[in-house]
Amino acid sequence: MENNLSDLLQKSIPLDQLDLIHRVADTASELGFPIYVVGGFVRDLLLGHPSLDFDLVVEGNAITLARALAQKYGGSVTAHEKFITAKWFLDDKHSFIDLISARSEIYKHPAALPTVKMGRISDDLHRRDFTINTLAIRLDGDHFAELRDELGGMEDLQHHLVRVLHPRSFIDDPTRMFRAIRYEQRYRFKIAKETLTLIFEARELMKELSPQRIRHELDLILDEPNADSMLSRLDNLGLLKPIYPSLRWDKASQTRFESATDFPLGFSSSGLSNIRDLRWLLWLMTLSNKEIASLNKRLHFTAPLLKSLLASSELHSDVPAFSKLKPSQCVERFDQFPLQAIYAVLRAAPRGKLKQALEKYLMEWRHIKPRTTGNDLKKLGIEPGPKYQTILRTLRAAWLDGEVKNASEEKNLLKKILD
Ligand code: ATP
Numbered sequence: 001m002e003n004n005l006s007d008l009l010q011k012s013i014p015l016d017q018l019d020l021i022h023r024v025a026d027t028a029s030e031l032g033f034p035i036y037v038v039g040g041f042v043r044d045l046l047l048g049h050p051s052l053d054f055d056l057v058v059e060g061n062a063i064t065l066a067r068a069l070a071q072k073y074g075g076s077v078t079a080h081e082k083f084i085t086a087k088w089f090l091d092d093k094h095s096f097i098d099l100i101s102a103r104s105e106i107y108k109h110p111a112a113l114p115t116v117k118m119g120r121i122s123d124d125l126h127r128r129d130f131t132i133n134t135l136a137i138r139l140d141g142d143h144f145a146e147l148r149d150e151l152g153g154m155e156d157l158q159h160h161l162v163r164v165l166h167p168r169s170f171i172d173d174p175t176r177m178f179r180a181i182r183y184e185q186r187y188r189f190k191i192a193k194e195t196l197t198l199i200f201e202a203r204e205l206m207k208e209l210s211p212q213r214i215r216h217e218l219d220l221i222l223d224e225p226n227a228d229s230m231l232s233r234l235d236n237l238g239l240l241k242p243i244y245p246s247l248r249w250d251k252a253s254q255t256r257f258e259s260a261t262d263f264p265l266g267f268s269s270s271g272l273s274n275i276r277d278l279r280w281l282l283w284l285m286t287l288s289n290k291e292i293a294s295l296n297k298r299l300h301f302t303a304p305l306l307k308s309l310l311a312s313s314e315l316h317s318d319v320p321a322f323s324k325l326k327p328s329q330c331v332e333r334f335d336q337f338p339l340q341a342i343y344a345v346l347r348a349a350p351r352g353k354l355k356q357a358l359e360k361y362l363m364e365w366r367h368i369k370p371r372t373t374g375n376d377l378k379k380l381g382i383e384p385g386p387k388y389q390t391i392l393r394t395l396r397a398a399w400l401d402g403e404v405k406n407a408s409e410e411k412n413l414l415k416k417i418l419d
């Protein structure tokens with residue numbers, strides 16, 4: 001095993017990173033601190049998709065280690081005294097290594113944040129969420145590539161099981177319910193039977209979590225490629241309802257999530273929305289403005305996302321109105337909405353007047369402006385004021401509605417307006 005692991009490590013980590021890890025390990029060794037790479041990195045390495053997200057845990061003081069590294073190799077250190085963690089920044093300032101002191105945690109109240117104190121590596125592994133995250137590989141000296149598997153992590157990894165370490169796990173930290181589903185759906189694993197029972201028993205504790213913590217977990221889910229199966233699983237296990245009663249995942253939400261089709265050739269969506277916000281919008285646009293406002297009390301959306309959510313819900317619910325509007329009237333409404341809301345509703349809307357209007361707006365209409373500018377009006381001797389807005393808007397509307405097709409027609413219209 002050790003030989004295999006050593007090979008696997010050498011093969012999976014880029015040379016420069018490997019060199020860095022050896023430096024860290026040697027320095028830890030000199031200080032008499034055993035050091036391990038733990039958690040997600042080990043899990044993903046053994047699953048065959050190595051990441052570069054090293055969680056380095058020292059049995060000893062991580063700040064002392066970071067300072068020793070900086071003294072030996074240069075760079076700088078930022079320390080977090082309360083959690084006894086440190087970042088060692090290399091000279092180039094861009095790369096850094098995170099160092100964590102092995103710690104134990106005590107949960108004073110359900111769903112509250114834990115009290116932390118320094119501990120042994122074993123304590124550190126016992127405070128973790130699932131067995132598949134408790135695997136550690138030792139890195140210092142002769143111990144290089146020794147696997148530490150105290151809690152049956154390897155067996156669960158091989159059997160594709162997500163399993164908590166003890167029955168109080170979700171009571172201590174209900175966010176682990178989200179995490180269980182994230183790992184289960186990301187790797188197409190199964191949540192172990194007893195663990196699933198514990199989730200059922202802990203469901204209502206979702207209500208105790210702060211808005212920030214719930215939103216953060218949902219953000220992480222929405223960033224995942226399999227976000228839809230995660231949301232579906234959350235709903236099936238009854239975990240969405242305790243967050244907010246009308247928070248659901250249904251067939252229609254699924255369809256909206258998959259609505260990547262029907263785009264005109266050459267249409268680029270980049271910059272219109274990030275994938276996380278786009279998914280929030282596609283998920284929630286069917287809620288009413290009132291529901292979004294109450295949901296916001298539970299989730300504390302960012303201000304731009306809240307604005308877009310309200311806009312997309314308004315647009316989505318107003319489909320019939322658009323069949324009667326002229327292009328200029330559509331534009332007047334759309335101009336008030338964030339582009340990412342327009343883009344999300346465009347993706348989700350069924351074929352029809354609204355979809356056409358949104359598409360035209362994104363591709364053409366929003367760029368259409370009259371040739372005449374404020375400067376031109378000034379040259380014509382018109383007193384600057386709110387009148388300018390009105391005149392320019394009228395000219396733009398004429399272009400949009402096809403009443404003006406070239407510069408001379410615009411000039412004629414301007415003359416008419418001024419008369
Ligand atoms: P990901 O690939 O999603 O980043 P990860 O395993 O690296 O997975 P992180 O959220 O980066 O997960 O956390 C790092 C490690 O810290 C985890 O492997 C896990 O052992 C531990 N951990 C994180 N959150 C919790 C929690 N809520 N309760 C217990 N342990 C946790």
Ligand code: MG
Pocket residue numbers: 040053
């Ligand atoms: Mg991670």
